[in-house]
Amino acid sequence: MSEFLQFLFSGITVGSVYALVALGFILIFNASGVVNFAQGEFVMLGGMITYFTYSAGVPLAAAAVFAILVTCLAGVALNKLAIGPARGASVVSLIIITIGASIFLRGLAQVVFDKQLHRFPSISGDDPISIGGATILPQSLWIIGGALGAFLALYLFFSHTLTGKAVLATANNKLAAQLVGIGTNNMMTLSFALSAAVGALGGVLMTPVTLTSYDVGLTLALKGFAGAILGGMGSPFGALAGGLLVGLIEAMTAGYISSEYKDAVAFIVILLVLFVMPNGLFGRSALERV
Amino acid sequence: MNGISVRTATLLALAVIILLAPVLFPSSFYYRVGALIFINGLAAMGLVVLVGYAGQVSLGHAGFSGIGAYACALGPVHLGLPPLVCVALGAAVSGLLAFLVGRPILRLKAHYLAVATLGLGILIYMVINNEGWLTGGPDGMTVPSLGVRSLLKGYGIKVTSSEMWYWISGVVLLAGAFVALNLHNSPAGRALRSLHDSEVAASTIGIDVARMKLTAFVISAVYASVAGSQVALMNRFVTPDVAGFMHSVELLTMTVLGGAASVLGAVVGATILTALPQVLTVFEDFEHVLLGLIMMLVMIFLREGLVPSLARRMRRSAP
Amino acid sequence: MxxxxxxxxxxxxxxxxxxxxxxxxxxxxxxxxxxxxxxxxxxxxxxxxxxxxxxxxxxxxxxxxxxxxxxxxxxxxxxxxxxxxxxxxFQQMTVLQNVMAGRHLTEGVHVLTDLLGLPGSWRRNRESEREAMRLLELVGLERGAWREASELSYGALKRLEIARALATxxxxxxxxxxxxxxxxxxxxxxxxxxxxxxxxxxxxxxxxxxxxxxxxxxxxxxxxxxxxxxxxxxxxxxxxxxxxxxxxxxxxxxxxxxxxxx
CATH class of the missing domain: 3.40.50.300 (P-loop containing nucleotide triphosphate hydrolases)
Incomplete structure (x- = not known):
């Protein structure tokens, strides 16, 4: 039982990171129809910039805020310089552009920073808390809290603010949104900024537990993407649930079946879900217009 | 311009490039780079059929290259098969796998298809990487020789391995181009290309959309597999990276960079992406930065890919 | 009836x-x-x-x-x-190829023959081309047969679709x-x-x-x-x-x- 609890804790922790990546994915996907393969690099930037700013003597909290802001700028730049100019391009072109952006950011981090693994101190120390025979790190609670907080904030943003509704309107029907006077370009920029911020937050929170380096982005992007797909690529709730589910499946597989294939199971689940429910667990089907 | 002349022109251009390029090679190393370009070009040509003709995307085709490569590594050791038979075996296994998983995967569209193929590729990679008892795991394994060089030696002909592979991969590339170009304006090719623009319209003229997609998927898998086999036989060594996600991305980028529906474009794309890292070793650390930049810039400014965009520009400037 | x-x-x-x-x-x-x-x-x-x-x-x-x-x-x-x-x-094909695509059912699917460029592939192509030209004449588009479909006017595209449908x-x-x-x-x-x-x-x-x-x-x-x-x-x-x-x-x-x- 305590063993199961241990796997559960680690699954929820890592799943929360995936959930943050998945939330970032759907923010951009909803607004622009683009799947951003550079989403993992936002997480990387969050962790790396925090580390190097902190190492330069800036207090951790300030370093984290700085990292999130810089990553936001990177997100906005991605939209303005790469996604925006490619408007109307085919899906394959867009996929290559965002993969190019991901390789570019990874390369840049390698040049500007280094190729080492880094970590900075946890927010509330490293003394494990024991619950029912299993233990959990205080930082894990921060990660879980971060994912829940980001989800809640996004949920409230979309359902209770005019700007949030404008973003949704842009996602649903860009032309109609423009006609009713929504600045759809601003909404795109906002979505990319928010998405980058959510990703960077994930990087800041996870680094004390999982460490970070210039190349952590790809794996995170794939897992987060898995979560987003599982959740139906639509609602923040789907992304949260999907991300957590991927983390849980992974932890349980690592614990009970094979740690070597823990990464594989996430993909097997994605393939099965896509085969059986091409629109994800929480997605709705759309009819092709003729 | 009709289909016949494009076909002949492309084949001629390729043959001339393959024959004349060695004149410019100052050392044997360049034969090796040339061979790598031809091998990657072959895999990219397979994706021309899938992406350019049929309009489907794949982020997992390196997985099939992995199958082709490991068939050549494992076949001789475990089944006692000669290397050439192993190439065929790898192609058959890749084709069969593509056939079996293709139908459910290809029901998906656009980004979902990209993720599903990505997942498939990664699963193949993981099996190769994790089943160390069979594949040597991340350390890789050696591959028996094709035996052509010792055969030639018997006739008193001495070539370096790089030279020999340059010519072998060149001929295979030409054969691949021949097949892909035949397909382009054939009945089956038209059916494939009709999916690219409208699946609904294709179905109303009697085209079984699922079946034709599957056909393109199987064909492209076989191309990727044969390419993988060649890499393994040339290097006499294989690691799981041949099946890795980054390799899948490279293959897709080569295809689209040159012009997704252009057979010649596949070779152009392969040339850029294969030669670039060799050139960029001077800049070392900046390799990824530049690669990423090139991918973005080409897709933003030359959306159709290099070959079609340049062809259009030349036609426009012509009197 | x-x-x-x-x-x-x-x-x-x-x-x-x-x-x-x-x-x-x-x-x-x-x-x-x-x-x-x-x-x-x-x-x-x-x-x-x-x-x-x-x-x-x-x-x-x-x-x-x-x-x-x-x-x-x-x-x-x-x-x-x-x-x-x-x-x-089909925007990426010529006008003629659009109509030839409509001959899919008559042509049948012979992938290997087409891949290898065997005579059967050429023969079916020629037959389809002849029939497609006849249909293009019927709808009055025979002159633009070798143009890219994307270059046609709206009205011409409507007639092209009719020719393609008739090809079946x-x-x-x-x-x-x-x-x-x-x-x-x-x-x-x-x-x-x-x-x-x-x-x-x-x-x-x-x-x-x-x-x-x-x-x-x-x-x-x-x-x-x-x-x-x-x-x-x-x-x-x-x-x-x-x-x-x-x-x-x-x-x-x-x-x-x-x-x-x-």
């Missing part, structure tokens, strides 16, 4: 009824038109008949065989083909607003073309907004409004049916009057 029989055909989208339950028939060699104001459910009806949407209720019979829910590529093999209101031309050798041809967006001259050309096609024994089911076109060439008219059939019969009878006038008056009075009288 009836070639197409539609019985109580209807479909719901997410609880909303788009088409209630429509019945009518198309006789062999006949031109039947479905008309109605915008949003009447005409195109939805077409999409059900041509196998793109699966109907929620009702039956479709083609030559006495139940084809309800049969996939559209199989319907093409049974002798039904169609065009689209929002053009669905249909017994029943479904035309979805063939004159929409065309000018008066183009409309007249299409008008003549449809009569010519019907003259060769192909039955035609037409969805059209242009009342003038419908009145002139159809033998039978089905009028739809808000997802239901409200009238049917000979064109002149339908034009004077008070329910039809009301439907058109209720939504677009001026336009309908103009069309019907002009």
């Amino acid at each position: 009836t070639i197409l029989e539609v019985e109580g055909l209807g479909i719901d989208f997410g609880g909303l009824t788009a088409v209630g339950g429509v019945s009518f028939g198309v006789g062999s060699g006949e031109i039947v038109s479905v008309i109605g104001p915008n949003g009447a459910g005409k195109t939805t009806l077409f999409n059900m008949i041509s196998g793109i949407y699966r109907p929620s209720r009702g039956r479709i019979m083609l030559e006495g065989r139940d084809i309800t829910g049969v996939a559209s590529h199989k319907l093409a093999a049974m002798g039904m083909s169609r065009t689209f209101q929002n053009l669905m031309v 050798q249909p017994k029943l041809l479904l035309l979805d607003e063939p004159a929409a967006g065309c000018n008066a001259v183009e409309t007249q050309e299409i008008d003549g073309l449809i009569s010519d096609i019907a003259g060769t024994g192909v039955s035609i089911l037409l969805v059209e907004h242009d009342m003038k076109l419908v009145m002139k060439i159809s033998g039978h008219v089905v009028v739809m409004d808000q997802g239901e059939k409200i009238s049917e019969g000979r064109p002149e009878a339908v034009a004077h049916d008070p329910r039809v006038i009301e439907a058109y008056l209720g939504t677009e009075a001026e336009g309908a009057k103009e069309h019907a009288s002009g």
